[in-house]
Amino acid sequence: MHKKLFIPGPIEVSQDVLEKMATPMIGHRTKDMSALQQSISEKLQKVMMTNNTIVLSTSSGSGLMEGAVRSFTKTRAAVFSIGAFGKRWHKMCTSNGIAADLFESELGQPTTPEMIEAALSTGKYDLITITQNETSTGIHNPMDKLAEVYKKYPDVIVCVDAVSSMAGDYIPVDELGIDVCITSTQKCLGLPPGMAIASVSEKAIKKAETVENRGLYFDYLELVKFVKEKPYQYPSTPSESHMFALDYQLDKILAEGVENRYKKHCKLAKIAQDWARENCALYSNPENLSVTVTCVTNTTGIPTSDLIKAMGEKGYLMSNGYGPLKDKTFRIAHMGDLTEEELNTYLSDLKDTIAELQAKA
Numbered sequence: 001m002h003k004k005l006f007i008p009g010p011i012e013v014s015q016d017v018l019e020k021m022a023t024p025m026i027g028h029r030t031k032d033m034s035a036l037q038q039s040i041s042e043k044l045q046k047v048m049m050t051n052n053t054i055v056l057s058t059s060s061g062s063g064l065m066e067g068a069v070r071s072f073t074k075t076r077a078a079v080f081s082i083g084a085f086g087k088r089w090h091k092m093c094t095s096n097g098i099a100a101d102l103f104e105s106e107l108g109q110p111t112t113p114e115m116i117e118a119a120l121s122t123g124k125y126d127l128i129t130i131t132q133n134e135t136s137t138g139i140h141n142p143m144d145k146l147a148e149v150y151k152k153y154p155d156v157i158v159c160v161d162a163v164s165s166m167a168g169d170y171i172p173v174d175e176l177g178i179d180v181c182i183t184s185t186q187k188c189l190g191l192p193p194g195m196a197i198a199s200v201s202e203k204a205i206k207k208a209e210t211v212e213n214r215g216l217y218f219d220y221l222e223l224v225k226f227v228k229e230k231p232y233q234y235p236s237t238p239s240e241s242h243m244f245a246l247d248y249q250l251d252k253i254l255a256e257g258v259e260n261r262y263k264k265h266c267k268l269a270k271i272a273q274d275w276a277r278e279n280c281a282l283y284s285n286p287e288n289l290s291v292t293v294t295c296v297t298n299t300t301g302i303p304t305s306d307l308i309k310a311m312g313e314k315g316y317l318m319s320n321g322y323g324p325l326k327d328k329t330f331r332i333a334h335m336g337d338l339t340e341e342e343l344n345t346y347l348s349d350l351k352d353t354i355a356e357l358q359a360k361a
């Protein structure tokens with residue numbers, strides 16, 4: 001039996017999108033392939049609200065995150081972390097020999113404008129990374145407030161992890177002055193895992209030209225060169241299956257409307273948050289709650305692993321907490337093409353399951 005996914009990626013993919021993955025392959029150096037990649041790029045520019053160059057990578061999002069710090073850091077990176085994924089970005093720096101400092105917020109709390117000001121005013125950093133939406137704690141950062149600070153330092157390259165929020169949350173890339181904004185296919189975009197996407201500013205491209213040892217597969221200059229000069233191709237052989245499905249799914253997202261999709265995610269988030277307040281408790285700072293994933297403190301008295309097992313028997317894959325929060329919390333993903341009705345059914349089944357287990361305990 002297929003368990004319906006309520007984990008924060010991969011998420012349920014609709015049948016019509018899955019069918020697009022089965023499109024017959026074409027030559028990856030053909031005009032048709034360039035046309036496909038151009039079509040995807042132009043649609044992504046609309047979704048990401050940017051005029052910057054779009055690069056694709058046949059990898060998960062982590063590939064382009066690692067590539068970003070390698071391609072654009074010359075002196076030192078300041079990594080602002082609000083949980084597991086920020087820490088991972090720091091590890092990507094140090095394991096590639098890139099000088100980096102980690103600025104961590106308490107779990108469940110955002111990065112603050114003061115933290116960014118304190119780091120950038122030292123003049124030590126030429127790149128910063130920010131997690132727009134932290135999937136482990138279910139919060140999103142106040143990007144407009146952070147942007148007010150980093151925009152005062154125009155030489156700094158701003159890299160943003162929007163893996164679990166692009167096409168769900170409201171992220172106007174150009175307005176926010178984001179140089180490199182990264183996402184993956186398997187979260188709010190509603191596709192299978194296996195492709196990563198980034199927007200890259202001209203400022204970042206110029207910067208990369210001065211950076212040595214950018215690697216090869218995830219070298220942004222190489223990715224950008226193939227988009228600009230070939231044009232619209234990929235340096236090696238991309239996952240064509242993802243590209244067929246992505247082009248199709250982007251049409252659906254644009255028909256829905258980026259703004260409407262954001263509003264839908266807000267509505268789903270409110271349903272999940274209200275459920276959490278009523279039946280358990282919210283883990284994170286209530287002022288910064290994510291619109292794509294909710295982290296719930298497990299106050300039920302039933303171990304999270306038992307809840308997951310019982311929900312599994314009802315046909316769902318429920319998500320535990322992440323890392324240190326594995327048992328203390330559980331998470332409800334509400335991203336992609338999920339409907340209000342599906343979420344309500346899930347939450348009502350979860351409520352019943354908790355009551356059943358509590359009655360047995």
Ligand SMILES: *Cc1c(COP(=O)(O)O)cnc(C)c1O
Nearest residue numbers: 060061062085133135163164184
């Ligand atoms: C899922 C996730 C990642 C990792 O992305 P992959 O596509 O699995 O490599 C990074 N950051 C955040 C915030 C995520 O939710």
